[in-house]
Amino acid sequence: MDESGDSGRPQPGAGGTDPGTGPDKGRPRRPEDPGGGLLMGRPFGVPVYVAPSWFVVAALITWVFGGQLDRVLPELGGARYLVALFFAIAFYASVLVHELAHTVAALRYKLPVRRIQLQFFGGVSEIEKESETPGREFVLAFVGPLLSLVLGGVFYIPLQFVEAGTVPGVLLAGLMISNLIVAAFNLLPGLPLDGGRMLRAVVWKITGKPMSGTVAAAWVGRGLAVTVLIGLPLLTHTGALGNAAGEVSGVETVTDALLAAILAGIIWTGAGNSLRMARLREHLPDLRARTLTRRAVPVESATPLSEALRRANEAGARALVVVDGQGSPKGVVREAAIAGVPEHRRPWVAVSGLAQDLTEGMKVPAELAGEALLDRLKATPATEYLVVEDTGEIYGVLSTADVEHAFVKAMARPSA
Secondary structure (H helix, E strand, C coil), X not given: CCCCCCCCCCCCECCCECCCCCCCCCCCCCCCCHHHCEEEECHHHCCEEECHHHHHHHHHHHHHHHHHHHHHCHHHHHHHHHHHHHHHHHHHHHHHHHHHHHHHHHHHCCCCEEEEEEECCEEEEEECCCCCCHHHHHHHHHHXXXXXXXXXXXXXXXXXXXXXXXXXXXXXXXXXXXXXXHHHHHCCCCCCCHHHHHHHHHHHHHHCCHHHHHHXXXXXXXXXXXXXXXXXXXXXXXXXXXXCCCXXXXXXXXXXXXXXXXXXXXXXHHHHHHHHHHHHHHHHHHCEXXXXXXXXXXXXXXXXXXXXXXXXXXXXXXXXXXXXXXXXEEEEECHHXXXXXXXXXXXXXXXXXXXXXXXHHHEEECCCEHHHHHHHHHHCCCCEEEEECCCCCEEEEEEHHHHHHHHHHHHHCCCC
């Protein structure tokens, strides 16, 4: 399955892309994410992780496929589980190829890729920036299933030259079928699958609105989740009824229902996340440093807090900037530090003891807005930032609390 769309979150399936809001573009590389799992390598400079959940599904595939081999090749004995483990590893190597297809396409379009992760229901390519056009969105989504189809053909060719009922024949047939299933499943037209991203691109192209495409593909994805929840156990049950025994065990019924519920839950959640992330991007331009900045008054470092607050009140300001004798800013007085000083002690506390020293990253141009503003704030975490004009003149102080409040308020507004 694929995880694609606007979610920025992992989604189910053998392949997928996960574009986020792009907060790391132009920033130094972040430290490795310890929650990513086991680092396997860096093809094309992108780290590939194997999540702990992969070992669970690898063991499950080994057990199930090993049981099937016992019926086809009973002479293998216990060695059938080694063959089944090889199949599990080869299958996830195919999943990695699917993900690399998304990654190469993203890099071709200069979209940063944070990492590839192989996990329980397949894999995800975490692409950190949105496609700029519906055409690129369509290509970015389609290359994954296309590579899975190609792999199905690659395994089909040697299958014609090996004897049926042998270990190579069984492995090649299994890998061919599994890749075709991966491709077909990912082409289903609902987020978070690749087919959902393709549908989103088509609606985006027709309407000219990315949000319209996301809404359509996300609701189709939710419909797919309901279909999986109801249809998968029904299909499995119907198929089992055709066997020689003519009955389905209770264990099989419960297992099928549990698998369907997990898969449906992942699809439903991924579709919902896609909607939320699309709303985020739609409202990002509303976040402007100039409109969110608090007016500030400059004070020298030795100024008592009570005097600094008096000046701020007279000027109608809500922030304090510590400056040197030439008026150059040296620090921003932290709001939390002010609140922590009892009123009767404020005449005896200098503002310098409550200020955070300014670094270059804490100086924010007043014209920054949207994603560029978030990029700047995330690059240098702090509680307050100095907002400056192009000339270097102090404009005011930007509080992260104000940015978060504006962000939540923007997200709560209905989309256009």
